Amino acid sequence: MxxxxxxxxxxxxxxxxxxxxxxxxxxxxxxxxxxxLQETRTINFFMNTAKSQGTYAVDADGNVILDVFGHIASLPLGYNHPAMAEAATKPEWLPFLLQRHALGVQPPEEWPRELRETLMRVSPKGFSEVMTTCGCGSSANENAFKAAFIWKRKRERHSAEPTREELLTCMRNEAPGSPQLSILSFEKSFHGRMLGCLSATRSKPIHKVDIPAFPWPVCRFPRLSYPLEEHQRENREEEDRCLTHVEDIVHSHPIPVAGIIVEPIMAEGGDHAATPYFYQQLRRIAANNGIAFIVDEVQTGCGATGRFWAHDYWQLDNPPDIVTFAKKMQVSGFYLKGEFRPAQTYRIYNTWMGDPLRMLQLHVITNVIEGENLLRRVSDTGSFLKMxxxxxxxxxxxxxxxxRGKGTFLAFDTPDGETRNQLLFExxxxxxxxxxxxxxxxxxxxxxxxxxxxxxxxxxxxxxxxxxxxxxxxxxxxxxxx
Amino acid sequence: MxxxxxxxxxxxxxxxxxxxxxxxxxxxxxxxxxxxLQETRTINFFMNTAKSQGTYAVDADGNVILDVFGHIASLPLGYNHPAMAEAATKPEWLPFLLQRHALGVQPPEEWPRELRETLMRVSPKGFSEVMTTCGCGSSANENAFKAAFIWKRKRERHSAEPTREELLTCMRNEAPGSPQLSILSFEKSFHGRMLGCLSATRSKPIHKVDIPAFPWPVCRFPRLSYPLEEHQRENREEEDRCLTHVEDIVHSHPIPVAGIIVEPIMAEGGDHAATPYFYQQLRRIAANNGIAFIVDEVQTGCGATGRFWAHDYWQLDNPPDIVTFAKKMQVSGFYLKGEFRPAQTYRIYNTWMGDPLRMLQLHVITNVIEGENLLRRVSDTGSFLKMxxxxxxxxxxxxxxxxRGKGTFLAFDTPDGETRNQLLFExxxxxxxxxxxxxxxxxxxxxxxxxxxxxxxxxxxxxxxxxxxxxxxxxxxxxxxx
Missing domain, CATH: 3.90.1150.10 (Aspartate Aminotransferase, domain 1)
Known part of the structure; x- marks a missing residue:
């Protein structure tokens, strides 16, 4: 072939x-x-994809448009990158274009190597395991939640094996088999739109209204004053207030907290971030209370902040328990500590369990990031742009x-939504x-x-x-x- | 290019x-x-994908294996189908290999045509709209549930516009904004593994235990006696008993039912199906009670039963409200009646909203199904095999x-799980x-x-x-x- x-x-x-x-x-x-056939009001223009190149999208009318949105932060190398084009036309790609494997049954023989040499090569510090999921950030976060719940119940009953009563009751969606456990998330956070992760998402009412939700707790997120160096004391006080709120919820919420999920930069919610101190304390609270610390790097991961993983800026002594990814990575999934691997099979599982073709794309992406020293470029361009x-x-x-922001993952505020929308339009x-x-x-x-x-x-x-x-x-x- | x-x-x-x-x-x-790096006990063997061909998988050790499982029912044309290979090497595919579009922002100019000429060309009867989702069957079902909930709330409040109180309360995951609404599903059904669809899934305890679930109702599903022609009266009585149970739940469950979801053949749960009468009555009950009738064709869709959509066998006067698909289609998503399109934007939405590359694959798949008259082949081979x-x-x-079964979507029982597993191994x-x-x-x-x-x-x-x-x-x- x-x-x-x-x-x-x-x-x-x-x-x-x-x-x-x-x-x-x-x-x-x-x-x-x-x-x-379907809703179209969110669409800005149609693309002539073949004519697009680099940082420029070409639309159906021949307009050449500098793309600073990058398909909602999911375009790592711009359009039609020559390295991707060269790889995609190699015969090695063809088998993965013609069929898609059920990776939990009959994976391709290349799969362990790709996991090792692509995903593990760019692994955040402290991880030796990784799961891939079916494509989107929501599937990454939902499965991360499942890993956290399974881990939490194992700890609570001092055994990986569910009891007979649990196995019976879960089939009726009743406790103890379907446990009362929650994920704690922050005001304005965005973690996806499936029914589990939507219960953790707190971005905008229109994302949530009319959809049933789990009664999970939400916590205030620090709203820092800028520039940071001029507001250190009041920002620290703000962060401490929010940390106290986290501790209150952890100790008193009626539904025990199995996981805390946080974005390094709360993107959909308005590009808010706290200082490393806040995340270090969050990590400590999670560890002290038997709670999984989940970092959602779906939007921040893969280099846009100037480091491959944005939580690397936090300099944690104890790495997160789970880090989720998708978007620029093309592959979706999560890194997990060994204790989060379920003891039984078929618990975190589905038909495809990932996508070898997207992994080949990620392989090129990571090669180019390294070969073209793109993290340095992101840092340099970002510093200039921010200044x-x-x-x-x-x-x-x-x-x-x-x-505010890191690397080219930057943001600024306008007076109101109307002005902002007008600015984007102009x-x-x-x-x-x-x-x-x-x-x-x-x-x-x-x-x-x-x-x-x-x-x-x-x-x-x-x-x-x-x-x-x-x-x-x-x-x-x-x-x-x- | x-x-x-x-x-x-x-x-x-x-x-x-x-x-x-x-x-x-x-x-x-x-x-x-x-x-x-991760769980492997579910894996049967690794594949040499390039050497595989037609109905035969070649494994890493050079074994040539007749594949009657087809990557958990997700392989439509076998391995390395020449038509797929020819299409995949055409220059038209390349732009979709090198980047992935955010279809809700900047779709490719080919997208409306592909929706029309690929997905709508094979649409079940009675549909004029379709949504694509991010890849897997779970994402199709979760979004179908969201469409059903949004539709149900619109009917209940006699307005598409949520109230101010609903917009406020949903941000705290509280009613009325986060409503008490349920999806009714059947014993042994499988609808996916995200937290919403897992609450409707009732296949096996190990799929569900330790994961929080919505307190949604579950209904008995008819267990028919075979051969069908010899057990018509008792089978009808069995179906009527289950239909009475459905009506009981619809009228008395504390959480109002927004949708009923059913597989034409309950695959993961053991390949059980009812007669067309049962589904016709289900459809009637849903329509009479303001409930969305959702048909999950993730496993049955795309021809394996001898018709493109398995629910076509039911000969419904009133088509389902929503039909979900994934697996063999490569594209995941759902067909919906016009009244299920949300009035507001950004309600059923995400980063990618589908995948043009998978749509090109589906285009080839539907061409080959038509060109090689595969539905006829499935019927003929299936009849012979069943006999x-x-x-x-x-x-x-x-x-x-x-x-039992239709087309080549066939099944039989063995005395017990151990014998079955030994049979599969041998x-x-x-x-x-x-x-x-x-x-x-x-x-x-x-x-x-x-x-x-x-x-x-x-x-x-x-x-x-x-x-x-x-x-x-x-x-x-x-x-x-x-």
Missing amino acids: KRAFSKLAFPKYTKPEVLTEIPGPKSRQLLKEMDL ELERISQEYPFLVANV MRQKGVQIGGCGENTVRLRPPLIFDQQDANILLETLQTVLRKFKNHSVQHKSVPIK | KRAFSKLAFPKYTKPEVLTEIPGPKSRQLLKEMDL ELERISQEYPFLVANV MRQKGVQIGGCGENTVRLRPPLIFDQQDANILLETLQTVLRKFKNHSVQHKSVPIK
């Missing part, structure tokens, strides 16, 4: 080129066709505030695609290859739009941002 | 060739390596009973891979290309093993099967 290498000729873009409104007439026609955004924030204090019309999060926040999620030239285009476009806002209707409603 | 077509030379197998034990020494070495299995059942009445050692389900059931899940020659090899091998069982230790514990 052989496949010829092919010559791949990619276009090359160095700046946005806007020919039409965005979405243009072709995208609007496609929206109309698609809306017959310039802070300068812009000083120039437009009523429009841009609270610049940027898009000038050929720069960015995303929002929280109520009034702009989040930058470029691919890891985003460089200073890209950053300059982003910054120039932003200033053009801000100037227009300042000179027109937006100004009158601007207020200082807290 | 071009890629040369390549000459693809596939091996061709016509019978099993067993060189070693299965798993052989190479598979055992790989198991040892993999077990350092022969019934003959074997008469010859070995203490070892094989209750032959078959594997002779180069035929089959799966079990329920307590003591053997399930056949070959790819759709499985033909009479394959069936003959399966049948001959089965008879060899049964002869050995009859002559040896297995016989003494054999009992009539009920």
Whole structure:
């Protein structure tokens, strides 16, 4: 089974080129066709994927758009990266394009090596085990919760073997077999949209309303004041207040807490983060109370903060119990400490149990991150970008505030949601695609290859739009941002 | 962006060739390596995927194995189907190998056409809308449940717009925003392993124990007597008893029922099905009580029963409200009636919202099913196989009973789980891979290309093993099967 290498000729873009409104007439026609079949109002434009390249998306109307949103932070190497194209046309990929394995029954012989040389090669410190799940971040978090519950019950009954009563009652969804256990999460957190992880998600009402939820506890998350170095004392006090709230819940919530889940940067909820001190204390509280400490790196993982895993910044003595991943990794799943591997088979299991094809993609991604020294690029570009955004924030204090983040995983606040949405719209019309999060926040999620030239285009476009806002209707409603 | 077509030379197998034990020494070495990283006890052998072809899997030790399990019913066209290989090496596929789109933000311009010409082309009767989800059957069912809950609450409050109180309370996982609503499912059903669908799954305790569950109702499922034509009256009485139980739950369960979910053939739970009458009545009960009727075709969909959708056999006047799919479809998701589309955006949503690459695979699958007339082949091979299995059942009445199913989606019972597992093991050692389900059931899940020659090899091998069982230790514990 052989496949010829092919010559791949990619276009090359160095700046946005806007020919039409965005979405243009072709995208609007496609929206109309698609809306017959499903919801389309969240779509910004349709892509000509083959013509896209690097940090530039080309849309159906031929507009060339600098992509600083990266498919909701899931695009690691930009479009049509030559290394990915070369790998994808190798004969070794073909078997994984033509069928998909049930990895828990008949995995390909390459699978143990790929687990070892791809996923374990980039493992966070302190882990020797990893599980892959079926594709999305939700499946990673749901299975991480299951591992935490199974581990917790094993501890509680001092045995890995469920009792006869537990085996009987779980079939009726009743205790003790279906136990009263909870996952503690934080206000504004986002952990996915399946019914388990949606019970931990606290981002926006429209994500949750009308869907039954487990009565799990929610805790305040520190809201820090910026710049951090000028607000150290009050930020520490804020973090201590939230930690006290965590301890209160752990000791008094009617449903025992099996796991605490936290994002290194609470992305969907508005790009909020605490200082390493907060996470170190959280880790300590979890360990002292027999609670699994789960770090959700679905959005922060895979390099965008300048380190491969964002929780690496915390410098924990005792690593997390579980770290979940998806998005830029293409593969979804979680790293776990050995004690979280269930004693019995078929407990954390499903048909596909992962995807060898996505693993091959991740293999290329990790090679490129290493070979092109992308973590360094992310750090350098991010430092420059953050500095310039802070300068812009000083120039437009009523429009841009609270610049924050690590690497190119950056965000800033605008006065309100309407202004933010208008800003995103105007940027898009000038050929720069960015995303929002929280109520009034702009989040930058470029691919890891985003460089200073890209950053300059982003910054120039932003200033053009801000100037227009300042000179027109937006100004009158601007207020200082807290 | 071009890629040369390549000459693809596939091996061709016509019978099993067993060189070693299965798993052989190479598979055992790989198991040892993999077990350092994760659970491996469910794995039968590792595959040499490139050498596999048609209905034959080749393992790491070079054994050629007739695959009648098909990666837990997820392999539609067998291994390395030439049509898939030809399509996968076309330049049109490459953009979808190099990046994955956030379909709710920047879908590829091909997406509306693929939805229309692939998914809608094979749509069950009565549907004009479809949603794709992130990959697995669980994600399809979880999102189907969400659609049912949102629809139910809209009806209950006579408005698509949630109230202010609902928006506030849902953020604390409290009613009325997080409503008390349930999904009714059946004993022995399997609907996936995320926390929502696991609450509807009732297959085996080990799938459920130690995991918190919603207190949703479970209903008896008819246990029919075979052969059906000889037990019509008692089977109808059994079905009516179960329907009465459904009505009782619908009218009296403390948590209102928003949806009833049912598999056309309850696969994981032991390949049990009812007659069309039962499902027609279920559909009527759902419609009369404002309950969504959800048909889970994750395992039965895509042709293995001889029709593209198994519920087509029911001849419903009023189609289901939602039909879910995954596995052989490669794409996961659900068809829904228009009234189940949420009025607001971002309610049934996630990062990827589906996968264009899997859709291209499904495009080939549906073309081949049509072009090679595979539904006819499945019916013909299935009829022959069922007839022969019934003959074997008469010859070995203490070892094989209750032959049942449609198309090649067939099953039979053995005296007990131990005998069943020994049978599967012995078959594997002779180069035929089959799966079990329920307590003591053997399930056949070959790819759709499985033909009479394959069936003959399966049948001959089965008879060899049964002869050995009859002559040896297995016989003494054999009992009539009920």
